[in-house]
Amino acid sequence: MARAGRRSALGDIGNLVDGRCYSSSNLKDPDRLPPQDPTKSFIPHDRPITRQYGAILAKTQLVAQNTGKENDGNIRWKAKQSRTSSPEKKETQNRAAYVQIDVSMDEKEEDGSEQSNIMDCATPSIPPPLSEIDEFESCEIEMEEAESPTPRIDESDVGNPLAVVDYIEDIHNHYRATEIMSCLAADYMSKQTDINHRMRAILVDWLIEVHHKFDLRHETLFLAVNLIDRYLSVENVMRKSLQLVGITGMLLACKYEEVYVPALEDFVIISDRAYSREDVLKMERSILNTLQFSLSVPTPFVFMRRFLKAAESETKLEMVAFYLIELCLVEYQMLKFPPSMLSAAAIYAGKSLLKHFPLWNKTLTFHSTYSEEQIQECAKLIEDIHRNAGVGKLTSVYRKYSISKFRCVAKLTDSFLHQL
Template identity: 45%
Template sequence: MMQGRMADENRRPVAAVGKAPLAGVREMGNRRALRDINNLVGAHPYPCAIAKKPMLQKIGGDEQKPAVASRRPRTRMYAASLASKGEPEHQAIGTDAAFEVGHQKEPMEDGTDDMDVELCESTDDTDMHEEHKDSVNDATIMDIDKADSGNPLAATEYVEELYNFYRETEENSCVKPDYMSSQEDINSKMRAILIDWLIEVHYKFELMDETLFLTINIIDRFLEKKVVPRKKLQLVGVTAMLLACKYEEVSVPVVEDLVLISDRAYTRGEILEMEKLILNTLHFNMSVPTPYVFMRRFLKAADSDKQLELVSFFMLELCLVEYQMLKFRPSLLAAAAVYTAQCAISRCQNWTKICESHSRYTIDQLLECSRMMVDFHQKAGTGKLTGVHRKYSTFKFGCAAKVQPALFLLQSEGTT
């Protein structure tokens, strides 16, 4: 019964029920898409359903203006200074002391009040300023989800646990880097040609990024377990894309579209039969962490803008075509793509502590993969397989392919 449901191109697979919330589900009806929340990069804040009014403080029985929030963070040194002045400690929580005490402070002769003097004194204190700066850095370096704490769709309560699970299970999405040696009629060059063509099909159908990465993952996992003749390789490719669409997309291309895009090389029945074979071979497991899920998290840690995002994905998609990149884990590929893109844009090595903390990779661990990406970037516009370069040379993708390669990373290879 499960196979019958999966074989129908108009149904979505039951396996999608177990999918993690951040993998890119599109909106259904009035429900907002989880891919568009701030837990992922580039989304707008989730609007509050109720317009909350600020609390009013009462002074002498009359309502006054809302309490002014102090921009000064509360530190131990600041609290100690308040205690030494004999002022209530709760003033440092974030409300102006004039409203908390219940009367306005008398201005001093020079036009300033006590709070102004206190702020000026603390500003002149270099040691206190440095301690305050360090405390803010220590408090925020690990928390990139603080801005989304009030957004119920951002899953900030368990987003770290979610990515810990991704790391524990990413091994299941990997294949042996030499699996092609077990194939009798196909090789890595044929795989590269197929993937380059699928990237163009993916672009033509305007599918989501998640769909492309899952498509390639399905192909590799299937080819690792089944020997496929050369004439069936394209059939495996289009069927893998159909399955990925059923898992990721809301509007799924019909089988007839895939028949036409493959120049009628296969019939509708052959595609449905291959669909059942792939699903049974992979035990209906479509829930695997691809480089895409890690890329979104690492881009957020890097506080990326649109340019960095597009250049990072350009680097990552260049790796999809290359069979030799299968030796790297999905998380390492994503981290190296962000690092290489940062180097290409800023023209210097740029990998912050927060990027290292969330990716769990140091620059030394990324260099091998990053240098290979620079080499692919340098050669992307030449040769026969230029699908990724043409895609990212368009204005839709910010002409990301035209960014100059970070060649200094290759030059540093001889000195390390």
């Protein structure tokens, strides 16, 4: 091992000028500037190279190379001199800072070099004073800040470790990139020979009632319906086994999302013992193998939570949004929309029903990645579904959201419809 006293010195790390290192204090003193190479333009600086400042430096070097003149000015030193000198001296310096460069066509031919169009007009050989540059850049920064799309919506959760504020944007970017796994062909039911979309609607409506009876989490319902749809889009299922697929999908979703999972016998009893324990276990293996154990898919629930936060929603809007999106679970036609669009459109329709204006803003556009025009079609279909929520036989969602636990938002939105 080499001794510390013989350790070799570091090489050039970007702080060398003409082979030597000069400190910031040296560069500020014009008498201690390094010797200049006439073929190079030395422009020392101790400030960040911003976009505007970099363009000025590049333009200055181009002028110095084409005219054969040396750029021996220290920009910061000259700016300091300009600020501290008398008014008469400032005027003299400003006149000397700009030169008129006229290059005739004869001189171009003699030199054998092509000059740019910039060289045919008055071009500054030395950048404007530093104070003017700083003033311009400060205005540019203020304009960029004014045009910044949205404020941060996670500042209130900075101290909450469960909110994972440092990673929340990456998590939702991943959700948006992988939500295609949750999407299904809008006509997948046409491949089934013994069931149709009306039977699917009856099954989902019944599962919503089971979900409410077992008092399960919101995410469990959305995942269960997703697993059922994905399985039906691949496997041909007979009518007598459709309810078995439903209770098994709910059981798998409970195992994935719930802390306390209902017993398997509870699902056998809820189906009026139409299936045995062995039937449920066999269907569980079939669903898992068919879906290749892919249970981690983004559902409308994960997007709904994020978008409600961006909308700065209160409890009433949250209940209305979940009421509308659960109505969409029953409807087969809503499968053509991705989960994120369903969530965004449900919030838009909910704000419209509650007359919360504006219905859409820059914050929601930024976090949902959807403009107001993009969600109009989906929101209109949701409003049509809502108008018929309490009509017909499939009314589990309407009855669920008509109780005090959910603020009776189903009846509340009905009163808004009567006012229209």
